[in-house]
Amino acid sequence: MQRKSTIAFFMALPLIALIATLVLYPAGYAIHLATLNKSMERFVGLGNFFFLFKRETFWMVVQQSCIFAITAVIFKALIGFVVAHFVHNIPARGQRKWRGMLLVPWVIPPAMSCLAWLWLFDPSYSAFNWILALFGIEPVPWTGHTGWARFSVILVNIWIGAPFFMIMYLAALKSVPEQLYEAAAIDGASWWQRIWYVTLPMMRNIIAITALFSLIVTFANFDIVRVLTAGGPIDTTHIFGTWSFRVGIEGYDIPLGAAVSLFMVPILAVAAVFILRDITRRGNES
């Protein structure tokens, strides 16, 4: 037994080394940077974090990151759930084609699809505004006004991320035993009752894990906001990633940028603890 686990360890060693190099080292280095002064010559402990607490823009970024991530994840989950049901009900022969097509937004590199969206939202040449103009509707400042700009970046995030939810939910739906639905039908359960009492409880763990995973990825998003609004107008669409880049790289304050990016860790850790604890609890119950 001991020998087997040693072999397993050695076989996993390349992956461990890779993770250490590409994840642990940068994470440790980011923590180190966040404890330095602006010119990176002096140790300031938690000074950068205390400095951020006093900045109005920082709290705006915290608020926006939460609005961005939570709104996007809720809508991605809802749309994914609905579309997964539609796809699940398509006869098996045509299903693959639909699955493939619906995954397109998710498989296109986001930087590329965001550029296409940027053109659609372009201040001067928005294709959406062109269509609106055909109906005599005034042009919409998609990225020029706080409300619309927030709507735009969340919309694109949903467009890119919903297919991931769809495919995860579809896999979960396929694993629900058909007998449960048959039993529910015999008991006279309505469509809604079947969803509420059979489908949702059977998918709960997948929903929780998918939401957690998506929450992490959405919180850490960079490309969508960077390409579409670069955090504007007047910083009202910045999220942690983009503001960290602006402060650290563009603002020549790498330690403060590192401190901003590290703020995601406690927020996501709390979310992860709650969601994973719930999953473990349900696992133990079953």
Place this chain on the structure above:
Amino acid sequence: MPKTGPSSLSRRKFVATTAAASAVAVAAPYVRGAHAAGQLNIGFWDHWVPGANNTLTALVNEWAAKEKVEVKIDYITSQGNKNRLTIAAEAQAKSGHDIFAYPTWEPQAYANLLEPVDDVMEPLIKKYGKVNATVEYLGRANNKWIVVPATVGSQIKGPCSRIDLMKKHAGIDVQAMYPAGSAPKADQWNLDAFLKAAEACHKAGATFGIGLGITSDSVDTAGAIFHSFGAALVDAKGNITVKSDAVRQALDYFKKLAAVLPADAPAWDDASNNKWLVSGKGALIMNPPSAWAVAKRDAPQVAEQCWTHGMPSGPKGRYAPFLPYFWGIWNFGKNKPAAKSLLAALSQREAAEKMVAASAGYDLPSFEKLTDFKTWAEEGPPKGTLYHYPNPHNHQVLSIAAAPAPPKIAAQIYTQGVQTKMVVRHLQGEAMEKTLAWAASECEGFMRT
């Protein structure tokens, strides 16, 4: 005992020759000793004009062949800040290229990692005249030159007007005001006239294409207009001066101007004004001749009507936005004497003239005697459209937004677009004093060391 290492020997030779020959020729000073040859790694900015990189490569190769130095050039794009990321990485690693092309604020951010280049700059200034105050402000630290102003990438972002639309809607003849081949006759071209023209053109559907975003085109315009009112957010000593009458006047003026700019100007980036001009929608944008060059290719009928000229004057003077690029040498570079020799060679009149020609007039040398190249006089259509681009008559002060604040503070005011954000906040209804308080708080945050 004197040092006898290869580097110090070559360096001393370089310095000695420079001093002796400064009045004769600046390009010659690098004397190739036994250890002088070697490799030189260069990170240049990847020019957006097709073929411009080739001219620079040819100039470097010509120098390298003469000096028997092996050169390796990387052209690094500024798209996605790739050049700035590379600079940050090299500064962290203290390893990388010998010479790098630094964007505007980078030399000050990395001043302690740059090799002083007084021995290159002083002979150049003697030969080609002084550089403008913005170049000094950005290129010097601790009373030393830390970089050499690069011809490639340096630009003035003055107005590029539509001759026909300005004449028709605002009654302004920009060609008469800035005639090709002679000094400007622009005494009446002030901020009031500018605002009236903006209002008239907006009313006629030919709105001025000036952005209010946080990319450099928007920030540079705001900076120049603030300068014209003498409005500084932080003074040269580092005192916050946001709550001053000059800033209030500038903000008040800008609110009136912003009301007749495109509704989505707060979302504009550096491509938006170019597109605005090329589309034929606007009567004026603030840009170097890149927008005109694109129009020449994509909308020749628009290009034929474009005229690049000077800024309007304000109560405190006439200020134009100037955005220089610099060439510098990392102090951890391995071949500093060769690097200095190359920078001196690339700064010669003949080399600068070739670079300007290759960029169709876009690139600008920073020395006062290098503003009379025939490219600017002859480029067209219309012929002479770029004559006033390099500020040949020293008609306006070449400035940068956020100056005269200490550069490390100014860099943050600039990159965070504080001035344009102030304008947008005030434009969207925020009370003047609240906007000023916000800006003061931001500037206070930039003071940390």
